[in-house]
Amino acid sequence: MSFKNSLRRRRQASLKSAAWAVELLEKRICLSTNILSFHDNTASTGLNDTEVQLTPANVKTGTFGKLFTTSVDGEVYAEPLVDTGVTIANGVNTTFGAAGVHDVVFVATENDTLYAINSDANGGNILWERSFLSVSNSGGDDNNTLGASLISPLTSSDVGVQDISPIIGITGTPVIDPSTNVL
Numbered sequence: 392m393s394f395k396n397s398l399r400r401r402r403q404a405s406l407k408s409a410a411w412a413v414e415l416l417e418k419r420i421c422l423s424t425n426i427l428s429f430h431d432n433t434a435s436t437g438l439n440d441t442e443v444q445l446t447p448a449n450v451k452t453g454t455f456g457k458l459f460t461t462s463v464d465g466e467v468y469a470e471p472l473v474d475t476g477v478t479i480a481n482g483v484n485t486t487f488g489a490a491g492v493h494d495v496v497f498v499a500t501e502n503d504t505l506y507a508i509n510s511d512a513n514g515g516n517i518l519w520e521r522s523f524l525s526v527s528n529s530g531g532d533d534n535n536t537l538g539a540s541l542i543s544p545l546t547s548s549d550v551g552v553q554d555i556s557p558i559i560g561i562t563g564t565p566v567i568d569p570s571t572n573v574l
Contacts, residue, residue: 426473429564459515464522465502468555470564472497472574479507479518489518497567497574503544503560505574523561 430437449455477495479485489509495518498506503523509516524542544560547553555562567574 424473425475425567425569426470427567427569428472429470429566461498461506461508461515461517463498463500463506464504465500465558465560466555467498467500468562469499472565472567473510474567474569477507477572482519484519484521486517486519489516493518497565499561499565501544501555501558501560501562503542505561505565 424431424439424441426439429435431439473494473496475494476492478492479489479495481490493507494510494514496508496510498508500506505521505523507518507520508514509518524544544558546558547556550559565574
């Protein structure tokens with residue numbers, strides 16, 4: 392499969408969710424296992440071999456579905472990641488009142504922004520967000536370790552493709568290292 396076809400399939404899947412939104416499932420089903428990398432494991436199989444709750448009997452209308460939608464600032468091509476029991480500390484990127492321990496969905500956008508979204512019961516609120524478009528943020532937490540004078544996403548015309556449009560930012564899925572709590 393070519394890279395271009397892979398991007399086209401990802402874009403089609405991304406466009407199914409309206410208005411660049413992240414949709415989350417019922418907590419007891421969605422968060423039974425952390426999803427820390429693309430397709431859930433180092434082999435990228437997508438297999439969740441620890442799943443014990445989902446069956447044809449309980450995945451049906453009325454008992455399984457979307458709980459909330461959270462709007463983000465761009466298209467989402469990277470796979471959202473799930474990590475449970477994450478401590479969100481107060482900081483320059485933290486939303487007021489969001490400090491504490493949460494089950495979190497991490498979402499990266501083509502507008503070069505990374506979000507931590509609360510997936511606890513009655514969740515969907517943004518716990519923190521970090522844009523990588525500014526050279527540094529107001530809190531002094533430097534985004535720019537290479538000495539650039541400007542950070543910006545590419546446009547589809549910059550690279551001569553239309554698979555991702557209008558801008559190209561964070562496309563690849565990040566990885567969470569549970570031993571260091573680094574994304």
